[in-house]
Amino acid sequence: xxxxxxxxxxxxxxxxxxxxxxxxxxxxxxxxxxxxxxxxxxxxxxxxxxxxxxxxxxxxxxxxxxxxxxxxxxxxxxxxxxxxxxxxxxxxxxxxxxxxxxxxxxxxxxxxxxxxxxxxxxxxxxxxxxxxxxxxxxxxxxxxxxxxxxxxxxxxxxxxxxxxxxxxxxxxxxxxxxxxxxxxxxxxxxxxxxxxxxxxxxxxxxxxxxxxxxxxxxxxxxxxxxxxxxxxxxxxxxxxxxxxxxxxxxxxxxxxxxxxxxxxxxxxxxxxxxxxxxxxxxxxxxxxx
Amino acid sequence: xxxxxxxxxxxxxxxxxxxxxxxxxxxxxxxxxxxxxxxxxxxxxxxxxxxxxxxxxxxxxxxxxxxxxxxxxxxxxxxxxxxxxxxxxxxxxxxxxxxxxxxxxxxxxxxxxxxxxxxxxxxxxxxxxxxxxxxxxxxxxxxxxxxxxxxxxxxxxxxxxxxxxxxxxxxxxxxxxxxxxxxxxxxxxxxxxxxxxxxxxxxxxxxxxxxxxxxxxxxxxxxxxxxxxxxxxxxxxxxxxxxxxxxxxxxxxxxxxxxxxxxxxxxxxxxxxxxxxxxxxxxxxxxxxxxxxxxxxxxxxxxxxxxxxxxxxxxxxxxxxxxxxxxxxxxxxxxxxxxxxxxxxxxxxxxxxxxxxxxxxxxxx
Numbered sequence: 001x002x003x004x005x006x007x008x009x010x011x012x013x014x015x016x017x018x019x020x021x022x023x024x025x026x027x028x029x030x031x032x033x034x035x036x037x038x039x040x041x042x043x044x045x046x047x048x049x050x051x052x053x054x055x056x057x058x059x060x061x062x063x064x065x066x067x068x069x070x071x072x073x074x075x076x077x078x079x080x081x082x083x084x085x086x087x088x089x090x091x092x093x094x095x096x097x098x099x100x101x102x103x104x105x106x107x108x109x110x111x112x113x114x115x116x117x118x119x120x121x122x123x124x125x126x127x128x129x130x131x132x133x134x135x136x137x138x139x140x141x142x143x144x145x146x147x148x149x150x151x152x153x154x155x156x157x158x159x160x161x162x163x164x165x166x167x168x169x170x171x172x173x174x175x176x177x178x179x180x181x182x183x184x185x186x187x188x189x190x191x192x193x194x195x196x197x198x199x200x201x202x203x204x205x206x207x208x209x210x211x212x213x214x215x216x217x218x219x220x221x222x223x224x225x226x227x228x229x230x231x232x233x234x235x236x237x238x239x240x241x242x243x244x245x246x247x248x249x250x251x252x253x254x255x256x257x258x259x260x261x262x263x264x265x266x267x268x269x270x271x272x273x274x275x276x277x278x279x280x281x282x283x284x285x286x287x288x289x
Numbered sequence: 290x291x292x293x294x295x296x297x298x299x300x301x302x303x304x305x306x307x308x309x310x311x312x313x314x315x316x317x318x319x320x321x322x323x324x325x326x327x328x329x330x331x332x333x334x335x336x337x338x339x340x341x342x343x344x345x346x347x348x349x350x351x352x353x354x355x356x357x358x359x360x361x362x363x364x365x366x367x368x369x370x371x372x373x374x375x376x377x378x379x380x381x382x383x384x385x386x387x388x389x390x391x392x393x394x395x396x397x398x399x400x401x402x403x404x405x406x407x408x409x410x411x412x413x414x415x416x417x418x419x420x421x422x423x424x425x426x427x428x429x430x431x432x433x434x435x436x437x438x439x440x441x442x443x444x445x446x447x448x449x450x451x452x453x454x455x456x457x458x459x460x461x462x463x464x465x466x467x468x469x470x471x472x473x474x475x476x477x478x479x480x481x482x483x484x485x486x487x488x489x490x491x492x493x494x495x496x497x498x499x500x501x502x503x504x505x506x507x508x509x510x511x512x513x514x515x516x517x518x519x520x521x522x523x524x525x526x527x528x529x530x531x532x533x534x535x536x537x538x539x540x541x542x543x544x545x546x547x548x549x550x551x552x553x554x555x556x557x558x559x560x561x562x563x564x565x566x567x568x569x570x571x572x573x574x575x576x577x578x579x580x581x582x583x584x585x586x587x588x589x590x591x592x593x594x595x596x597x598x599x600x601x602x603x604x605x606x607x608x609x610x611x612x613x614x615x616x617x618x619x620x621x622x623x624x625x626x627x628x629x630x631x632x633x634x635x636x637x638x639x640x641x642x643x644x645x646x647x648x649x650x651x652x653x654x
Contacts, residue, residue, distance in 0.1 A: 005331075006331060006332070006335060022335070023338045023341070023342075026335045026342065029331065030327045030330060030342055033330045036323070038342075081454065081457070083453030083454055083456070084453060087453070087456070087457055087460060087467055090457070091465050091466065093465055094465040104461070139440075139442075177348075178569055178573070180569075186347075187317065187319055187320065189346065190323075190342040191341075191346035193348045274598075
C-alpha cells in the first residue's frame with residue numbers, strides 16, 4: 001500500500017491498533033518514501049519493536065526480524081551453507097562421474113544455502129520490513145557489517161553472485177542505548193526518539209491493546225503509571241507495562257485501581273526489588289494504605 | 290510556517306545547520322542532502338520532524354535542535370515535553386589542588402639513594418615528591434591486564450568443536466571425503482576495566498600515587514577502559530588521563546575534578562556512576578576497581594545499596610584500600626563495613642608492590 005501523506009499512514013497504523021504521534025508518523029513516512037533505514041530509540045517498552053510489526057501489517061509486507069545479541073556474526077545474520085548436507089552430497093557426487101568444475105558449482109548451489117534474515121530481506125526487497133532489533137547488543141564490528149549490507153541493499157555470496165534488491169526493504173533498527181551506536185551507521189539512518197506517551201494518548205493505547213478493560217480502569221492505570229515514571233526508578237514502567245498491568249487488573253475483575261489491587265498486581269508494572277520498595281511507598285502516599 | 294517555498298528555505302536550512310554546528314552538533318553535508326529530500330516528501334508543516342529525523346541521531350541533541358530550529362524558523366507548533374537538562378558541564382575550572390601528594394615537598398635527602406626494592410614496599414603516604422616521580426616511572430612499566438571472557442564468536446583451533454565449514458572445504462581436496470577434519474573454538478576477549486578513584490581529603494596522601502596507577506593502567510589497556518574520580522561528586526577522568534605524560538595527565542585530571550581533597554560520598558558517587566553509565570558497557574560486565582579508604586561521610590545505607598547494584602552489573606568488584614596496608618587495620622569504618630559484602634577482592638593499595646600484586650590478581654579474576 002502506498003501512502004500519499006503522513007495522516008494516511010497515521011490512520012492506517014491506528015487501524016492496526018498502533019497510536020503513533022506526529023513525529024513518529026513523519027519519520028516512518030520518510031523511511032517509506034525515501035527508503036532510508038529508521039533508527040528508533042526509546043526507553044524499554046515504548047513500542048519500538050511493535051512499530052515494525054504494525055508497519056508490516058499495514059503495508060502489507062513480510063516482517064523479517066533479526067534479533068541482535070553479543071557475538072552475532074555473518075553466519076547468523078546473512079547466510080550460511082548447510083554443511084552437513086553438502087558433505088553428504090559431496091560423497092554421493094564422488095560416486096558419480098561429474099567433472100570437478102561442475103561438482104563445485106553443484107555443491108554451492110542455491111539449495112544448500114541457508115537464508116538468514118539479512119539475505120531474506122534483500123531478496124524480498126520492498127516486500128519486506130526488516131526489523132533489526134536491539135542493535136546495541138551486537139558487537140561493534142557487526143554494525144560495520146550491517147552498514148555494508150544496508151548501504152547497497154545487496155549481498156555478495158562468492159559462490160553464487162550478488163543478490164541485490166531492486167527496491168530496498170523498509171528497515172527499522174531499534175536500540176535500547178546500552179551503548180552508543182557508531183556515527184557512520186547513524187548518518188545513514190533517519191532517527192526518532194520515542195518518548196513516553198502523554199496521559200491522553202496512553203489511555204488510548206491501553207484501550208486499544210486491552211479492549212477488555214473499561215475506560216475508567218485505563219484512565220486510572222495511565223495516571224498511576226505516569227506517577228511511577230516520576231519516581232526515581234531504575235526501570236520506569238513503559239506503555240507495554242501499563243498494558244500488561246491493565247490486562248492483569250481487568251482479568252481480576254477490577255474496575256479502578258485502588259491501593260489493594262495496585263499492591264497485589266504491582267509486579268506487572270515494576271520489575272525489580274528495589275524499585276518495588278520505592279513504588280510501594282509512593283502508592284501508599286498516593287492511594288492510602 | 291511557510292518555509293518550503295521558493296529558494297529562501299534552502300538558505301534557512303543552511304542557517305539551521307550552522308546553528309546546530311554552533312551548538313556543537315556535527316551536521317555533515319550528507320545529512321543536509323537527506324533533509325532536502327525529506328523536506329520535499331512531506332508537507333511544509335512537518336519540516337520540524339523531517340529536519341529532526343535527518344539532522345540529528347542522539348536524544349541528547351534534541352534540545353539543541355529545538356533551540357536551533359526555534360532560532361531559525363520560530364517556534365515549532367508541536368513542543369515536546371522538556372527533556373531532562375543535559376548533564377552539566379563538569380569542567381568547572383578550580384584551583385588545581387596544590388598538595389595532591391604528600392606534605393613533604395621535595396625536601397628529601399635520602400630518597401634517591403633508596404634501592405628499588407625498598408621503594409616498592411614504601412607506603413605512598415611517606416614517599417617524597419622525588420620518590421613518587423620514581424614510582425611513576427616504575428608504574429609506567431606495570432602491565433595491568435583485565436580478565437578474559439568467552440565470546441560467541443569462534444575461531445579456527447586445533448581442538449574444540451567441529452568446524453563443518455572448513456571440514457567441507459578440506460573434503461574437497463580429498464574428493465568429498467571428510468578425512469581431515471577441522472575444529473573451532475570460542476574466541477576470548479578481554480573484559481573492560483573500570484577504575485573508580487577516591488580523591489577526597491582523607492585519601493590525599495595516596496590520591497596522587499593512585500592516580501598514577503590509574504594513568505598507567507589506562508595507558509596499558511586497549512583504549513576502552515575508563516577511570517572516574519569521586520569525592521562528593523563523580524567526574525570522568527578517562528579523557529584527561531589518556532595523555533601520555535603522567536604529570537600532564539594528572540594535572541589535567543585535577544583540573545577537571547572540582548572536589549579534589551574534599552569530603553567523601555561514595556554511595557552517591559557510585560549511584561551517579563550507575564545511573565549514567567550502568568546501562569552501557571562502561572560498567573556492565575567490566576572488572577571494577579575501587580581505590581578508596583572507605584571513610585564515607587555520606588549515607589551508609591545508600592552505599593550498601595549502590596555497591597549491591599554495582600556488584601550485580603560488574604563482572605567483579607575489587608576494592609583497594611590503602612589503610613589495609615597497616616597491620617592493625619580492620620574494616621570497621623561504617624562505609625567500608627557496608628561495602629564489604631559486595632566486594633569480590635579486598636586488598637591493600639598502599640605501595641607499589643601491593644599494586645603490582647593486584648595487577649596479577651585482576652588478570653585472573
